[in-house]
Amino acid sequence: MAFESGLQGKVAIVTGGSRGIGRAIVELLASQGCDVTFFYRGNAGAANEVVAAVAGLGGKATAMQVDVADSAACIAAVEQVADRCERIDILVNNAGIVRDNLTAAMEDDEISSVLNTNVGGVFNMVRPVIPFMMSQRSGRIVNLSSVAGSKAGRGQANYAASKGAVDAITRALAVELAPRKILVNAVAPGVIETDMSQQVRDLADDQVKSRILLKRYGQASDIAQAVAFLVSDMASYVTGQVLYVDGGFKMD
Numbered sequence: 246m247a248f249e250s251g252l253q254g255k256v257a258i259v260t261g262g263s264r265g266i267g268r269a270i271v272e273l274l275a276s277q278g279c280d281v282t283f284f285y286r287g288n289a290g291a292a293n294e295v296v297a298a299v300a301g302l303g304g305k306a307t308a309m310q311v312d313v314a315d316s317a318a319c320i321a322a323v324e325q326v327a328d329r330c331e332r333i334d335i336l337v338n339n340a341g342i343v344r345d346n347l348t349a350a351m352e353d354d355e356i357s358s359v360l361n362t363n364v365g366g367v368f369n370m371v372r373p374v375i376p377f378m379m380s381q382r383s384g385r386i387v388n389l390s391s392v393a394g395s396k397a398g399r400g401q402a403n404y405a406a407s408k409g410a411v412d413a414i415t416r417a418l419a420v421e422l423a424p425r426k427i428l429v430n431a432v433a434p435g436v437i438e439t440d441m442s443q444q445v446r447d448l449a450d451d452q453v454k455s456r457i458l459l460k461r462y463g464q465a466s467d468i469a470q471a472v473a474f475l476v477s478d479m480a481s482y483v484t485g486q487v488l489y490v491d492g493g494f495k496m497d
């Protein structure tokens with residue numbers, strides 16, 4: 246039996262693809278032959294760099310400025326992708342933000358912006374994408390969760406709530422969509438070296454590393470490979486799961 250990704254020619258949408266983990270996912274899926282459209286929020290320079298990097302590798306990526314917290318913008322963007330590509334095979338809900346603060350001091354905006362992006366963004370994307378996947382009777386959805394969704398941490402109640410919700414949405418969607426052969430899973434990263442985790446790594450480097458079984462941070466590519474597995478033919482009997490890619494951090 247050979248290892249076959251089956252990704253050649255697949256149409257993929259990746260949210261938050263201009264930096265960090267999302268960028269690594271875009272590059273890996275494009276390198277496997279996917280036609281990737283990725284969304285970014287505001288950093289057009291970073292998005293253009295990704296498009297150029299993918300083209301340099303002989304792949305195909307298209308950037309669109311779409312705020313996943315904006316439902317109407319998501320609907321319009323998904324329709325544009327479907328018009329251009331005539332199908333949607335893969336959706337990776339990667340866009341996410343943090344606004345850390347101790348709960349008693351947390352501002353309304355620190356709660357609403359995190360929930361609107363991390364949870365609302367998933368709903369805003371899956372609702373317009375699902376009808377296309379249902380009519381195709383195939384599709385893969387991967388949501389980016391976090392160890393924070395199941396492991397207690399100070400100053401992250403808003404973020405933890407959002408990622409716990411992502412796990413719950415993943416399971417509910419897996420149940421709803423299995424009859425149409427649409428598989429839904431989540432990847433829960435530990436501490437990955439991106440802009441998002443910079444503050445945590447700066448403030449408590451030794452303390453955090455000592456709690457990771459493998460004693461090092463993860464790379465964006467570690468997460469991209471897990472996502473690529475879940476959208477590939479190699480994971481055709483996997484649905485409703487949260488895959489921890491965290492160097493053993495959750496075990497602590």
Ligand code: NDP
Binds near residue numbers: 261288291341435441
């Ligand atoms: P980064 O902050 O490095 O990158 C975030 C990306 O998401 C950027 O491309 C950004 O675009 C985009 N983005 C943010 N908000 C929106 C929005 N409203 N609409 C569209 N795009 C948006 O994050 P990471 O790569 O580190 O994280 C990716 C995912 O992984 C997130 O869901 C995060 O919660 C999760 N995760 C990360 C961990 C880590 O240690 N890094 C650990 C656990 C989970 P722009 O550049 O235009 O702002």
